[in-house]
Amino acid sequence: MSMQISTTLSERPVDDQKLAEILANPGFGNHFSDHMFTVEWTPDNGWHDARIEPYGPLQLDPATAVLHYAQEIFEGMKAYRHEDGSIWSFRPEENAARMVRSSHRLALPELDVEDFVQAVDSIVTVDRRWVPDPAGEKSLYVRPFMFASEKFLGVRPSQHVTFMVICSPAGAYFKGGVKPVTLWLTEEFTRAGRGGMGAAKTGGNYASSLIAQREATAEGCDQVVFLDAQEGRFVEELGGMNMYFVYADGHIVTPETGTILEGITRASIIELAGKMGHQVEERKFSIDEWREGVASGEITEIFACGTAAVVTPDGALKWRGGSVETSEPESRVALDIRQALVDVQYGRSDDTFGWMHRIV
Numbered sequence: 001m002s003m004q005i006s007t008t009l010s011e012r013p014v015d016d017q018k019l020a021e022i023l024a025n026p027g028f029g030n031h032f033s034d035h036m037f038t039v040e041w042t043p044d045n046g047w048h049d050a051r052i053e054p055y056g057p058l059q060l061d062p063a064t065a066v067l068h069y070a071q072e073i074f075e076g077m078k079a080y081r082h083e084d085g086s087i088w089s090f091r092p093e094e095n096a097a098r099m100v101r102s103s104h105r106l107a108l109p110e111l112d113v114e115d116f117v118q119a120v121d122s123i124v125t126v127d128r129r130w131v132p133d134p135a136g137e138k139s140l141y142v143r144p145f146m147f148a149s150e151k152f153l154g155v156r157p158s159q160h161v162t163f164m165v166i167c168s169p170a171g172a173y174f175k176g177g178v179k180p181v182t183l184w185l186t187e188e189f190t191r192a193g194r195g196g197m198g199a200a201k202t203g204g205n206y207a208s209s210l211i212a213q214r215e216a217t218a219e220g221c222d223q224v225v226f227l228d229a230q231e232g233r234f235v236e237e238l239g240g241m242n243m244y245f246v247y248a249d250g251h252i253v254t255p256e257t258g259t260i261l262e263g264i265t266r267a268s269i270i271e272l273a274g275k276m277g278h279q280v281e282e283r284k285f286s287i288d289e290w291r292e293g294v295a296s297g298e299i300t301e302i303f304a305c306g307t308a309a310v311v312t313p314d315g316a317l318k319w320r321g322g323s324v325e326t327s328e329p330e331s332r333v334a335l336d337i338r339q340a341l342v343d344v345q346y347g348r349s350d351d352t353f354g355w356m357h358r359i360v
């Protein structure tokens, strides 16, 4: 069932000159488009009052449940402008399905896949002038999120829930070409345990990753690597990206799902790499295999993937008392996969998997 969405346009949208300045150098998460989408849920009325309004602050009671118990989930996706001016999203129904899974874990109400996609399409359509030109891999980052908006301090699932979508233009993740990043292995902190929230896209997972990310930065590294909570032996993922290991014989390994966030880029690479002739294994992958594989030359490339950076080659892994460098600095497989994905997203190659969804 599709939502009835009321629209109130902003009387003070950003003027064309200011917008051109923003889109010339958007950075990430700094600027927000003129409008936002909101729909509310209560047990009696279900999802109701869907609307697009001028972007602006929310007024929240200090007792609003999310501020205390973090009952919150979100998604991250992008809208891409193609050379002909049309605007597209990449597998939006996968983000919608992941949000449904996250909502189950966080005891939040389910928003239909169709309604999620309609919400994203409608806000991007209203704010389409905020989608940058494709040059330099710019895009409009789209952030759907759902939170416990009931004013109540008891610990139970909220009886009032708000779902919103906001949009923020995003520049190229790598300025001046793709560069390998360095990784810090945290041996003290874990991200997710069995039965925990690791597979859900919920703010708490990111809050708990910050201390480890701070440690990584202090050690001169770009990103943090988390191991499994039970044995501290198996590679899970980075703070905000999934991981891939490329072997000299061409086969590729990625950690299996369960306690990691099931990335849409990760899933797409499984299909794409298969088509490019790589055998892909999803399995437990230990930190010893990483160290030994790199040392012996069996592992030739390591890369991370996610919506923000698409594919990031990883140059070195550091831990307290040691480090290993990946042997092949060119990261040929990673860069080929990256190019193939980006070409589909920006409409420069055939969308043979049917991944792209036209918004406008």
Ligand SMILES: Cc1ncc(COP(=O)(O)O)c(C=O)c1O
Pocket (backbone or CB within 6 Å): 076, 237, 238, 239, 240, 241, 242, 261, 262, 263, 264, 265, 266, 305, 306, 307, 308
């Ligand atoms: C913890 C974590 N893992 C993996 C990913 C990659 O997911 P996706 O490819 O859907 O962006 C993200 C990005 O959102 C993430 O936050």
